[in-house]
Amino acid sequence: MSNKVDINHQFDVDELIETAKRCRREIVKMTHRASAGHPGGSLSAIDILVALYKTRLNIDPESPKQQNRDRFIMSKGHASPAVYSILYEMGFISHDDLNSFRVMGGICQGHVDMKWTPGVDFSAGSLGMGLSFGLGVSLAATMDGSSRNSFVMLGDGELQEGQIWEAAMAAVHHETGNLNVIVDCNRIQNDDFVDNQLRMFDIASKWRGFGWAVMECDGHDMREILTAIEWLDSVTDRPAVVIAHTIKGKGVSFMENNPSFHGAAPNDEQLAIALEELK
Amino acid sequence: MTNAASRDGYGSALIKLASDPKVVVVEADLGKSTKSQLFRKSHPDRTISLGISEQNMMLVSAGLATSGYKPFASTFAIFTERAFEQVRNGIARPNIPVHICGSHGGVHTGTDGSSAQSIEDLAIYRTLPNMTVIHPSDDISTEFLTIQLADMNSPSYTRTARNKTPRIYDEHSVTKLQIGKGAILTEGSDVAIIACGVMVSKALQASDELKSQGINSTVVDMHTIKPLDHELLTQLSDKCGCFVTVEDHSIIGGLGGAVAEFLVSNMPCPLERIGVNDHFGESGQGEELFIKYGMSVEHIVSSAKTVISRK
Numbered sequence: 001m002s003n004k005v006d007i008n009h010q011f012d013v014d015e016l017i018e019t020a021k022r023c024r025r026e027i028v029k030m031t032h033r034a035s036a037g038h039p040g041g042s043l044s045a046i047d048i049l050v051a052l053y054k055t056r057l058n059i060d061p062e063s064p065k066q067q068n069r070d071r072f073i074m075s076k077g078h079a080s081p082a083v084y085s086i087l088y089e090m091g092f093i094s095h096d097d098l099n100s101f102r103v104m105g106g107i108c109q110g111h112v113d114m115k116w117t118p119g120v121d122f123s124a125g126s127l128g129m130g131l132s133f134g135l136g137v138s139l140a141a142t143m144d145g146s147s148r149n150s151f152v153m154l155g156d157g158e159l160q161e162g163q164i165w166e167a168a169m170a171a172v173h174h175e176t177g178n179l180n181v182i183v184d185c186n187r188i189q190n191d192d193f194v195d196n197q198l199r200m201f202d203i204a205s206k207w208r209g210f211g212w213a214v215m216e217c218d219g220h221d222m223r224e225i226l227t228a229i230e231w232l233d234s235v236t237d238r239p240a241v242v243i244a245h246t247i248k249g250k251g252v253s254f255m256e257n258n259p260s261f262h263g264a265a266p267n268d269e270q271l272a273i274a275l276e277e278l279k
Numbered sequence: 280m281t282n283a284a285s286r287d288g289y290g291s292a293l294i295k296l297a298s299d300p301k302v303v304v305v306e307a308d309l310g311k312s313t314k315s316q317l318f319r320k321s322h323p324d325r326t327i328s329l330g331i332s333e334q335n336m337m338l339v340s341a342g343l344a345t346s347g348y349k350p351f352a353s354t355f356a357i358f359t360e361r362a363f364e365q366v367r368n369g370i371a372r373p374n375i376p377v378h379i380c381g382s383h384g385g386v387h388t389g390t391d392g393s394s395a396q397s398i399e400d401l402a403i404y405r406t407l408p409n410m411t412v413i414h415p416s417d418d419i420s421t422e423f424l425t426i427q428l429a430d431m432n433s434p435s436y437t438r439t440a441r442n443k444t445p446r447i448y449d450e451h452s453v454t455k456l457q458i459g460k461g462a463i464l465t466e467g468s469d470v471a472i473i474a475c476g477v478m479v480s481k482a483l484q485a486s487d488e489l490k491s492q493g494i495n496s497t498v499v500d501m502h503t504i505k506p507l508d509h510e511l512l513t514q515l516s517d518k519c520g521c522f523v524t525v526e527d528h529s530i531i532g533g534l535g536g537a538v539a540e541f542l543v544s545n546m547p548c549p550l551e552r553i554g555v556n557d558h559f560g561e562s563g564q565g566e567e568l569f570i571k572y573g574m575s576v577e578h579i580v581s582s583a584k585t586v587i588s589r590k
Contacts (some may be wrong), residue, residue, distance in 0.1 A: 043539040132335045136342020166332035
């Protein structure tokens with residue numbers, strides 16, 4: 001069975017946008033309920049996750065561990081509310097599970113964890129590790145002669161970790177055409193704007209310099225995202241990366257481009273405003 | 280007595296494991312030194328070269344393992360430590376069966392000097408839940424125990440040594456070894472000497488010397504630091520009533536630390552620890568350094584007498 005999906009934009013883009021809106025509501029509700037978590041980077045990533053999960057990934061909520069599934073690896077594991085919200089939409093977890101976010105004994109751990117949540121394939125939480133893991137998964141797929149693909153999501157701040165570039169070099173050396181990366185380039189990291197913490201300059205040229213195929217897109221334009229996913233599948237002779245330009249906190253006015261909402265939950269009043277904006 | 284280096288046993292184990300098509304070798308450039316290169320030569324299709332990138336090596340191995348492969352990843356012991364957090368968060372925490380081998384452990388590594396002499400690896404990996412930590416004493420036991428690791432469904436760290444030391448086992452005697460069970464090499468009731476790695480042969484020499492002085496000792500090859508063989512330590516506490524631990528490692532946190540923790544919580548009795556006493560190594564021949572650092576056969580004999588006097 002081929003894992004490739006002919007996207008051709010046959011999907012109902014309006015429905016994908018609506019799904020992302022529902023996910024955004026769950027993201028702000030989850031973080032509010034927990035009085036903790038990372039709404040900003042979840043809201044920047046969610047449009048990409050909705051597109052990937054709804055149109056591309058060969059995965060089955062009835063059989064989350066089926067051997068030939070595609071793998072989605074959320075390397076920026078603090079964006080767990082985004083992952084949980086789409087896993088709920090896909091039927092991997094229940095709405096009650098969403099309520100267990102950051103609660104002792106709940107399956108929705110603070111950072112995504114493969115040992116706790118069905119549908120999660122990587123235990124993240126420490127930045128810089130997911131690309132190496134995705135490389136290992138991709139090498140295994142090649143050795144198996146399988147057409148399954150790996151999709152790794154990184155943050156732009158995360159690119160400051162040296163291990164990312166160790167893996168980037170190795171992926172090109174091993175010509176892993178089944179390894180696909182999307183950088184959620186929201187320009188903000190924990191303390192401040194990336195440009196104030198450690199400027200990354202031209203991210204696309206860095207990846208090109210390492211030998212990757214590179215494309216850029218608007219990470220909130222569903223049609224552009226679908227085109228980018230299609231493009232990732234078209235690159236088979238080497239690893240490919242999409243630099244998705246996003247807005248941290250996208251969809252909630254007071255969270256947008258606001259470093260304060262990297263790792264802070266909305267209070268009661270802020271939740272009400274956010275849910276009103278996300279109607 | 281034949282001399283052999285435990286790292287050679289790691290290389291030969293990989294060759295024997297190659298019949299399992301799921302076994303893969305992951306390297307960060309030092310295959311010539313760790314001896315994983317033996318596998319590379321015969322099975323290049325299942326050897327993954329990552330260049331000098333230990334952090335990457337740990338997570339690539341984790342990705343392979345979650346896809347059904349059995350990765351054996353090696354570099355120098357000291358360079359595995361560079362990727363400690365990757366081992367902690369990416370391998371031990373999700374309990375992924377990656378088998379890490381750190382060669383060139385201890386000051387016996389010699390003339391490369393302190394930067395290459397890991398004296399803390401056993402201590403740090405022992406702190407991780409899910410990890411098995413072994414440090415065999417010769418090539419034959421390293422081969423035998425490494426082959427056992429392949430059937431484990433949890434991660435492990437194996438320390439091997441660079442230089443040759445007297446061989447402890449033969450093909451027959453090695454078959455009694457089991458991960459998690461210390462091996463009694465000599466029996467006596469005056470003192471228990473618990474050793475690992477290249478120090479096992481020193482412990483046996485010390486035991487011979489003690490015997491010539493009328494002191495009977497039990498020598499244990501405690502090749503598995505974690506899980507530690509509590510049952511055997513309990514028996515020896517009853518039988519001997521005092522212990523000497525001997526390791527080419529810091530006396531803090533390794534074999535001596537593990538034995539001390541168990542004894543003090545369960546059956547306090549006198550213990551002397553032989554090892555590197557909270558300082559770094561230096562360039563020199565391994566045997567010279569052992570004498571300088573108080574880790575020679577004579578020091579073991581002396582510590583045994585001291586600990587007996589404390590009973």
